[in-house]
Amino acid sequence: MISLPLLSHAISSCNGPCRDLNDCDGQLICINGKCNDDPDVGTHICGKNPPPPPSGGRGSGCSQYGTLTCGGSAYPTYKCSPPVTSSTAAKLTNNDFSEGGDGGGPSSCDGKYHSNSERIVALSTGWFANSSRCGKMIKITAKNGRSVMAKVVDECDSMQGCDAEHAYQPPCKNNIVDGSDAVWSALGLDKNVGIVGVTWSMA
Known part of the structure; x- marks a missing residue:
């Protein structure tokens, strides 16, 4: 042996x-x-020979890194996210940060699970910036004009997915702000919609 x-x-x-x-x-x-x-x-x-950036890759400020195949489908992976500005365009998704929720494991910032009544978010890998935004507050603004302050507690992994750690979900896109129920409620949005366009900035 x-x-x-x-x-x-x-x-x-x-x-x-x-x-x-x-x-x-x-x-x-x-x-x-x-x-x-x-x-x-x-x-x-x-x-x-690295793969060429997708069309418009330069303009978006972030090119696809690779591909992850799971469940017979191929998903793009990203190490970066579009540049953060005073009004950064993003897609707001909904995450259950509690134990047993669709977020998978505990939050990567503090190794804990969180109540969905907390105004918290996970950010795509590029925006999460190697945990440098952990515990920081961001301001999210919906198209209806409402805003909310939320704390960064986790990464929405744009590189890995489709395993137990990621609740068997595919990798995140590179422009995701994954918010708790409380974030959606504060913005007056229906979480059943699943994904909506928002803007965000550092608070």
Whole structure:
């Protein structure tokens, strides 16, 4: 029996050692013990020719990073989000931050679950900015003119998804403000709509 050293959830990048998909970063897969591009998805993260940015990629200020396939569908992944301004356009979605809710695991900022009566949000990976916005307040404004202040407690992961940690949901788009029930209520919006256009800024 060959014993391999435990990677203990270490994330390997291109050509790094691996035993399964969980050992590889982003959209890389484990091929012959090394992390590499997924030929089925056609990623070029390790290759010398990165995929061209999607049309209008420059204008949006954030190009697609790769693709994650799950449930037979391919989803774009992003490491970045559009630039933050005094009125940043975003899509407001609804998240259940409580234990057992559709948010998956506990909030990444504090490792805790939160009540949906709290005015809290998760931000797309680029806006979450490596946890640098944790605990910060943002101002969200709906098209009906109503605004609310909400605290950043979690990341809406634009790179990973389709696993238990992410409640088996696909990766977030790069322009998501994922708000609690309380945020939707304060804005006078119906959460059953699922997604609405808003703007946000740092408070």
